[in-house]
Amino acid sequence: MTDILQVRNLVKRFESGGGFLGGKKTIVRAVNDVSFSVARGQSLGLVGESGCGKSTVARTLLRLVEPDEGSIVFDGQDLRQASASQMRALRQRIQIVFQDPYASLNPRRTVRQTLSEPLVVHGLGSAREIEAKVQSTIQEVGLPLSALDRYPHEFSGGQRQRIGIARALVLDPELIVADEPVSALDVSVQAQILQLLDRLKRERGLSFVFVSHDLGVIRHFCDTVCVMYLGRIIEQGPTQQVLDAPLHPYSRILRDSSPVPDPGARIALSRIVGEIPAPTNLPSGCTFHPRCSRAQDDCHRQIPLLTCETSKDRSVACFYPLAAEGVERTPEAIMQ
């Protein structure tokens, strides 16, 4: 299995203040040394709380936000080195689906105009071919042909998200970056959209980078998951393993605070303390140590790196990771 996307040591800093409006100049490290790769036909989840940098990572993948450092290699080509014309060609192959289906469609264009625009921009086919492509795509996402002559306000949230997905699909991309695609939807509609994405992944062999704050959705849709906290990936691995036996204390807290529809499994809510610190003023060492019950002296001083634990496809950035259930690390195993 080959990797379609490889991200290495990605860094993005935002600056605020210091301009003519005055104010102290502050730097927000939104993305800090992030590396991951996505295999062809697989979906990778980025999960974390607000401000952890997951959406910024998603946007840098299409250079909607220019990263400051690191490399993004898509199918052997470094996106950061690509010229404008190369980038235009690459954007046919990488498409994005946004969270808010109400804000991401142009209200003054019919669905047909919205869907045919990318094909016209990239000069893909005659008017008749474009029309045929638009018609087959709208049906593929489960909307009737009559939808093409209507405007976005005539559709419900779930239908608009289908249009947003169709817009991404008309160019036959290989990788779709989905930024919270189901977060604005009701559960029943969310399930419809997830089912649609599942089908597209299977039938078209699409790869996904899937951003979400909802671990339930991530568990359902993603093969691997990266848990992010304050701009860093703190744990990475196959979704099921990470959620069933988290190694990083934060992944554990995140999982334990996600409510489960079972009154018998109420969480001990009081254990979760503190809030996410401001990203302008990051704590020293491990950024999680102020909220961590296992923090020791070196957690205040040094930043733990993302290193492999227990098996080669799992890694964690923690000096004192939780022992994985089932693969408990005995003292002998550590000494060897």
Next chain:
Amino acid sequence: MNTQDTVLELRNLRTEFRVGGAWHAAVRDVSLAVGKNETLAVVGESGSGKSVTALSVLRLLPEAGARHGGGEILLEGRDLAPIPEKQMAALRGDAIAMIFQEPMTSLNPTMTVGDQIAEAIRQHRHLSWREARALALEALEEVKIPAAASRFGDYPHQFSGGMRQRVMIAMALACKPKVLLADEPTTALDVTIQAQILSLLSELKEAHGMAVVFITHNLGVVAQIADRVAVMYAGEVVETADVKTLFERPTHPYTEALLRAMPRVDLDTAVLEPIPGSVPAITAMPRGCAYASRCPLRETRCEEQAPALEAVSQDHQVRCVVRVESNKRHI
């Protein structure tokens, strides 16, 4: 439930909206009761009428486009529907308080949080500013805002989302209400903060012996906080039961479908089952069961006659003729 303990009871509440010159019911025949020291979760998707129900209780819907279409709103046995606006205003924030989803837009950005809470107290109690501020500080401490005394003079924008929601809760609780209506209070928050706010709300409910009506769309949150649950669909209560029964034996086909459509963090769900179709518009409510067009158990009688909410066991009621009947056969 012991009727003496019932604090807030709705009987056949109907709320109508004016759409295109005609009045249509957004909330129909809703009967709910919530007792002292009890959390009733009202769960449903967008447009199910759960928020409108809460706003109808406090009479917060715009008069121009909405009206009370019948039914009783009983606060400790006294019907609030016919009382004049002036008496209603005295009750709001005093006997019945409400917290909203978006704490930033519900707080006044030009007033310090301490003064906002003190103002709410002075609205209902004859106290000096100094006394009201002292009570406001107590309220902020009660909702566990760290260093409450030093944050008393801060403005809302200086607080994080979770802390703002704590301020909202402090304000709602400052007058020791008998009923707290919480409309999606944790929806805008991150999961770890949501967990903190949920545990705070259940502690405060115990401490004050309040009746809490918790409105949410998230069945996971319902399982965490509720004592009893009412599931709403298209303006009606379709199932009501205690929390354990509802999750163990969901009986209305809509409740079942909701649970099957929800991806879970603790289990692998190979297949999610979406609910086909969509909620009928309030201008086009069918004559029969509102869920019939999406229901796998649909029979012809479902489309002809609107089902009533009927008991299937003690304290478990369902609005579905098919299920109620099959339940009777099993007994």
